[in-house]
Amino acid sequence: MLRPFLSAVLGCLLLVLSAPLVRAEDTPASLHVRNHTHMELLSIRFSTTRVESFARLDLPPDGEDTLERPGGVQDLRLDFGLVLWNFPHIDLDRLQGITACREHDAPCLLLHGSRGEETHCAGTVRSLLPADGRPVCALTSFRPGMKMDDACALLEKNLLTDENGAVLTSLGFAGLVWAARLTPGQGPVRSAVLEHLELRQTLTTDHLRALLSTLYAQGYSLWQAEFPGMDFNFTEMTTFDEERRRQILQQGVELMFSAGTGEASIMLAPRALLPALLDAEDPKEDVQLFTVTLRPASSTLLVDIASYTAELQDEGER
Structure with missing residues (x-):
């Protein structure tokens, strides 16, 4: 199901690896978050191998909010209550916003670059409900x-x-x-x-x-x-x-x-x-x-x- 997302994944990596350098004073201090899914976005976890932080959102479908933006390259986990969307290695220093989008079957994050560029990034999903046959x-x-x-x-x-x-x-x-x-x-x-x-x-x-x-x-x-x-x-x-x-x-x-x-x-x-x-x-x-x-x-x-x-x-x- 993620095969159509190959170009999106490559685009996501290109945004991290080849985007032009941005001076610190030009980097926005905030991160605009939009929820364009049909689900409720409860929170986002930002994590590296050593540190993690959370932002509570409670965004309904088509809701949006602005956060103080963590810096560096971090893994993002979006909590939708029944499922978790995961997006590794997102360079937050180069972003002014992210949008959880509904245009694709697989988890999708639209990355809004600090210079106006936009890239679709494919992620993975983990259901918080058990697979059939798993004991609960x-x-x-x-x-x-x-x-x-x-x-x-x-x-x-x-x-x-x-x-x-x-x-x-x-x-x-x-x-x-x-x-x-x-x-x-x-x-x-x-x-x-x-x-x-x-x-x-x-x-x-x-x-x-x-x-x-x-x-x-x-x-x-x-x-x-x-x-x-x-x-x-x-x-x-x-x-x-x-x-x-x-x-x-x-x-x-x-x-x-x-x-x-x-x-x-x-x-x-x-x-x-x-x-x-x-x-x-x-x-x-x-x-x-x-x-x-x-x-x-x-x-x-x-x-x-x-x-x-x-x-x-x-x-x-x-």
């Missing part, structure tokens, strides 16, 4: 104090991490396989406490239905939801039963899918603990909250799982 960990619970190995005992030897130090792996949940980010606490990664968990999949009606059905079956109830121009607090709908609240949510979801733009978030909490959570600032029991984010423009389904430890009433009480 199944997520059954997320509780305060659980260790990274408790969440997934199949972590790879050479761990991939993001800009926050979260380990990139895969987890099974709700009958789906998700690209997961597990943020460890202090200490060796595998034995560290799991502080935060994020799941990501392609946004489809089937995937969202599977997720919500699983959470409902596990005893979770709708708490709040935010849609463009609409906010819901389901705990205030005292005259509606649970089924009617779910129907109201579904109407908002259908409008969101129809529009194809904007962002929505849905918060769910354990049904048995919801009244206590409404009346207290701190939980009196260990609790896990799910926040589901929908971004139709980039087809992103994001699940943020937060776990809170109960506040003790009296010293030594548990």
Whole structure:
């Protein structure tokens, strides 16, 4: 699939090896980044054999931003949530901008030279979802104090991490396989406490239905939801039963899918603990909250799982 990119690769190398020398005072201090893909560009990693740095972006499709430009020849890794694009040996000193482009099937980076020249550079892709048949960990619970190995005992030897130090792996949940980010606490990664968990999949009606059905079956109830121009607090709908609240949510979801733009978030909490959570600032029991984010423009389904430890009433009480 990369054969048509041979000329692009050669052009990329020529830009590094044969571009005219640029005086330091002429070199722009910033790097303009454009995301012309259909995905959400979360971050870019700049790395050499000894040093790496990250730039958090959260660029939607057709979004752009300007960064302080690292210098020298560096490897670039673009994090799109479900896939990573890699481009080795990019001479940043000769660039004023880069564009992640959608014109080709393979990963493509448009390099904007400091003298106005443009070059397409082909890269490689790594999926954060496992290949068919590869075993993944199944997520059954997320509780305060659980260790990274408790969440997934199949972590790879050479761990991939993001800009926050979260380990990139895969987890099974709700009958789906998700690209997961597990943020460890202090200490060796595998034995560290799991502080935060994020799941990501392609946004489809089937995937969202599977997720919500699983959470409902596990005893979770709708708490709040935010849609463009609409906010819901389901705990205030005292005259509606649970089924009617779910129907109201579904109407908002259908409008969101129809529009194809904007962002929505849905918060769910354990049904048995919801009244206590409404009346207290701190939980009196260990609790896990799910926040589901929908971004139709980039087809992103994001699940943020937060776990809170109960506040003790009296010293030594548990």
